[in-house]
Amino acid sequence: MTLTLTPMGDGTPAGDLLNGLNAAQAEAVSTTEGPVLIIAGAGSGKTRVLTFRIAYLLRLGVNPSHVLALTFTNKAAQEMKERISHLVGGGVARSMMAGTFHSVFARILRQFADRIGYTPSFTIYDTDDQAAAIKAVMNQLGVSQQVLPVNGVRGRISSAKNSMISWQEYVRSADSIIEKQTGQIFEEYEKRLAQSNAMDFDDLLLNTIRLLEHHPDVLETLQDRFRYLLVDEYQDTNRAQYQVVTMLARKYRNLCVVGDDAQSIYRWRGADIRNILDFERDYPESKVVRLEQNYRSTKTILAAADSVIKRNTKQLKKSLFTDNIEGEKITVLACRDDREEADMIARTIRSRVEKYGYSYKDVAILYRTNAQSQALEDALRRGNTPYHIVSGVSFYKRKEVKDVLAYLRLLVNPNDTESILRVINEPARGIGATTLERVQEFAVRTNSPVFEVLSNIETVPMMQARTAKAVKDFVGIIARYQEMMPELAPASLAQAYIEATGLPQMYKLQQSEEALDRWNNIERLLDHIAEQQELDENMTLINYLEQIALLSDADDPKLGTERIAMMTMHAAKGLEFPLVVIAGLEQGLFPLAKAETDMMEQEEERRLLYVGITRAREQLVLSYAERRYRFGELVFSRPSMFLGEIDKDTLAPSARSMTGNNAREAAPRTAPSSPKQSSYSQVGQGESYSQLPMPKRYTSVSQPKPRGVQGPAPEGPSSVKVGQRVKHPMFGAGTISSVSGTGQSEKATVLFDNGQRKQLMVAFARLEAL
DNA sequence: ACTTAGTAAATTCTC
DNA sequence: TTTACTAAGT
Numbered sequence A: 001m002t003l004t005l006t007p008m009g010d011g012t013p014a015g016d017l018l019n020g021l022n023a024a025q026a027e028a029v030s031t032t033e034g035p036v037l038i039i040a041g042a043g044s045g046k047t048r049v050l051t052f053r054i055a056y057l058l059r060l061g062v063n064p065s066h067v068l069a070l071t072f073t074n075k076a077a078q079e080m081k082e083r084i085s086h087l088v089g090g091g092v093a094r095s096m097m098a099g100t101f102h103s104v105f106a107r108i109l110r111q112f113a114d115r116i117g118y119t120p121s122f123t124i125y126d127t128d129d130q131a132a133a134i135k136a137v138m139n140q141l142g143v144s145q146q147v148l149p150v151n152g153v154r155g156r157i158s159s160a161k162n163s164m165i166s167w168q169e170y171v172r173s174a175d176s177i178i179e180k181q182t183g184q185i186f187e188e189y190e191k192r193l194a195q196s197n198a199m200d201f202d203d204l205l206l207n208t209i210r211l212l213e214h215h216p217d218v219l220e221t222l223q224d225r226f227r228y229l230l231v232d233e234y235q236d237t238n239r240a241q242y243q244v245v246t247m248l249a250r251k252y253r254n255l256c257v258v259g260d261d262a263q264s265i266y267r268w269r270g271a272d273i274r275n276i277l278d279f280e281r282d283y284p285e286s287k288v289v290r291l292e293q294n295y296r297s298t299k300t301i302l303a304a305a306d307s308v309i310k311r312n313t314k315q316l317k318k319s320l321f322t323d324n325i326e327g328e329k330i331t332v333l334a335c336r337d338d339r340e341e342a343d344m345i346a347r348t349i350r351s352r353v354e355k356y357g358y359s360y361k362d363v364a365i366l367y368r369t370n371a372q373s374q375a376l377e378d379a380l381r382r383g384n385t386p387y388h389i390v391s392g393v394s395f396y397k398r399k400e401v402k403d404v405l406a407y408l409r410l411l412v413n414p415n416d417t418e419s420i421l422r423v424i425n426e427p428a429r430g431i432g433a434t435t436l437e438r439v440q441e442f443a444v445r446t447n448s449p450v451f452e453v454l455s456n457i458e459t460v461p462m463m464q465a466r467t468a469k470a471v472k473d474f475v476g477i478i479a480r481y482q483e484m485m486p487e488l489a490p491a492s493l494a495q496a497y498i499e500a501t502g503l504p505q506m507y508k509l510q511q512s513e514e515a516l517d518r519w520n521n522i523e524r525l526l527d528h529i530a531e532q533q534e535l536d537e538n539m540t541l542i543n544y545l546e547q548i549a550l551l552s553d554a555d556d557p558k559l560g561t562e563r564i565a566m567m568t569m570h571a572a573k574g575l576e577f578p579l580v581v582i583a584g585l586e587q588g589l590f591p592l593a594k595a596e597t598d599m600m601e602q603e604e605e606r607r608l609l610y611v612g613i614t615r616a617r618e619q620l621v622l623s624y625a626e627r628r629y630r631f632g633e634l635v636f637s638r639p640s641m642f643l644g645e646i647d648k649d650t651l652a653p654s655a656r657s658m659t660g661n662n663a664r665e666a667a668p669r670t671a672p673s674s675p676k677q678s679s680y681s682q683v684g685q686g687e688s689y690s691q692l693p694m695p696k697r698y699t700s701v702s703q704p705k706p707r708g709v710q711g712p713a714p715e716g717p718s719s720v721k722v723g724q725r726v727k728h729p730m731f732g733a734g735t736i737s738s739v740s741g742t743g744q745s746e747k748a749t750v751l752f753d754n755g756q757r758k759q760l761m762v763a764f765a766r767l768e769a770l
Numbered sequence B: 001a002c003t004t005a006g007t008a009a010a011t012t013c014t015c
Numbered sequence C: 001t002t003t004a005c006t007a008a009g010t
Helices: A023-030 A046-059 A074-088 A090-094 A101-111 A127-141 A150-162 A167-173 A177-195 A201-214 A216-225 A239-249 A299-309 A338-356 A370-382 A399-412 A417-423 A433-446 A450-455 A465-484 A490-501 A503-510 A513-535 A541-549 A599-613 A641-645
Strands: A036-040 A067-071 A097-100 A123-125 A198-200 A228-231 A255-259 A287-291 A331-337 A363-367 A387-389 A564-568 A577-582 A616-630 A633-636 A725-728 A732-740 A747-752 A757-761
Touching: A023 A046, A023 A287, A036 A046, A046 A067, A046 A074, A046 A228, A046 A255, A067 A074, A067 A101, A074 A090, A074 A097, A097 A101, A101 A201, A101 A239, A101 A541, A123 A127, A123 A201, A123 A541, A127 A150, A127 A177, A127 A198, A127 A417, A127 A433, A150 A177, A150 A201, A150 A239, A167 A177, A177 A198, A198 A201, A201 A216, A201 A239, A216 A239, A228 A239, A239 A255, A299 A599, A299 A616, A299 A641, A331 A338, A338 A363, A338 A370, A338 A577, A338 A616, A363 A370, A370 A387, A370 A564, A370 A616, A399 A417, A399 A465, A399 A490, A399 A503, A399 A513, A399 A541, A417 A450, A433 A450, A450 A465, A465 A490, A490 A503, A490 A513, A490 A541, A503 A513, A513 A541, A577 A599, A599 A641
Parallel strands: A036 A255, A036 A287, A067 A097, A067 A228, A123 A198, A228 A255, A331 A616, A363 A564, A363 A577, A387 A564, A577 A616
Antiparallel strands: A616 A633, A725 A732, A732 A747, A747 A757
């Protein structure tokens, strides 16, 4: 792009960037100083505004290294940088910092690691590592996983961290037994991480806050460095992120946040919508810009989205409008079961591709839960229709890949305990559970890192000579390649080192199809390292591992190839497609069962649907099934209440393809939240969202929930009550002492007559009423 | 120490 | 249906 600066727009050298923007967009771009809140409705050109704003700053002469852009995914940051380099030239754009909160602050933490007691080569623990560490701590403390499920503990610790509660504070305010025990585990977990020179995801933010709070000089350095802050998807930031941003912006107050409260869909992982709602209070001098013109969708789609979201009570006021055409009506596919749904979706897509000249990359299928992808995949495969599931991390979740990554992590950070435990006996070296137990126990007692204990294995009591030798070999490999690290490039180092671990050979020798597959994956990973190194010759192993650790589903590079994209609605945030299909609009699935009674949850589900609908540019198809397989069992459900909320003028009277006897006319019994929409049976005459006789598992709003306790006759469901006598096929007779949760996740604590107490999932435990 | 067989539990979303 | 953990067997 040439820099011919025709003074237009506002007359500054950057003014021509404002041409072609509407008034609100231009204002958002050109208000460079002071705090700015941009409320960007779906499809209102937000990305354009953000990139133009940065380009504008740079054209005004702002040093690119003074700009920090925080995005929701790394891919978004990458794309933003590319677009900016088109506007201002690649050299300039390259030196600005852009990325997710986690990746940006990981980089900064490496720089200042020694200030907070870490080395720059610290390891980032993902959720699995986190769970492994917690499990180990629980073992060490003798807390049974039966009593306290690991994932629950992980969740509580993580949400504490998200709200910036330290283990000390957590312990202090703990009052239930569960919280007290969690507090204890929390403490040990933190110590274990510190000992391992490792941080979990939440720590990347927390430690940044600590760094800034305790080291004013660092704070000031960073404030001076990042004079212009931009935060995208501000509605989905959590409290810790808010804190970091607040601190960094304090000095220059050039903070621009972009968000849309209607698209806030991450409350469950700690996103705090107050961050955006209170922005004007936090920055009284701020300017608020509303982007309300939608350039993406047809009038029909926008109207449908609007009719849904307006049922929510809490939201900032704004009114989206569009000059786009009216467009096609929305199709609703009513299906008998999930298989039929998948087939109908596949057929519908194929016929529209034919009829309207779409190509497959113009199409996305969105769903609420990943489990739904299975049936859809089958149907697409049957029809030879190219598709792609957006879940970029799956490759990195494979056992062999994780093993290789763990080996590599050990190379840069031998103190990484979770990685040691993961691979020390992979391939089998004769170092078993008992040995590891002793080593860990010794490490805790002498307060030294596990790797150090292993390096001096002869000091550990009760060690057999043979095991000691095996341990020495293991330690030797790591030490040897660690020494070579300065001389070799990461790719060739990794190649030789992994070879030396014996892992690939193990799989190669097994010769089974599965083993060869695994061997292949290892080769692919090593190739990938080489590729990445090619792209950036300064890449270190640390960089590479960090990039992998912070990868998210939405970072998947395969989008945009000639295939249908399939993903959850969460993963679809920020994307758009000419034709969008949203599958599984059923009570209990979308909205999920637990959102049926909890209004906050319900509003979040509604926002999620809003996000889904507004991904569509031209055509939208919705579908639901009357029954579908879940856990290998057929369950019945009724159409989603949300279907009834969509303005019926936007829906097409579709030809119902349901066969046979289930074409009964029946209005759903879910109470519509607005009186003027008493039923949606008019959606196409003669068609119905028919209701099936006995919903077995999915709960509904209007009907008492039949639950899993089966009376002697399997068809006679009754609900569990405290005090009720029940019989379990394994544990015998007992009395229910407490009940928690609802629907699928309903749990009952049963005191069995033999003295055992068990917490059981009502839906799974085959309890019999006595 | 490692392998195998059997059983219990799980499915929402993620940096 | 699939996964993950435990217990028993070699």
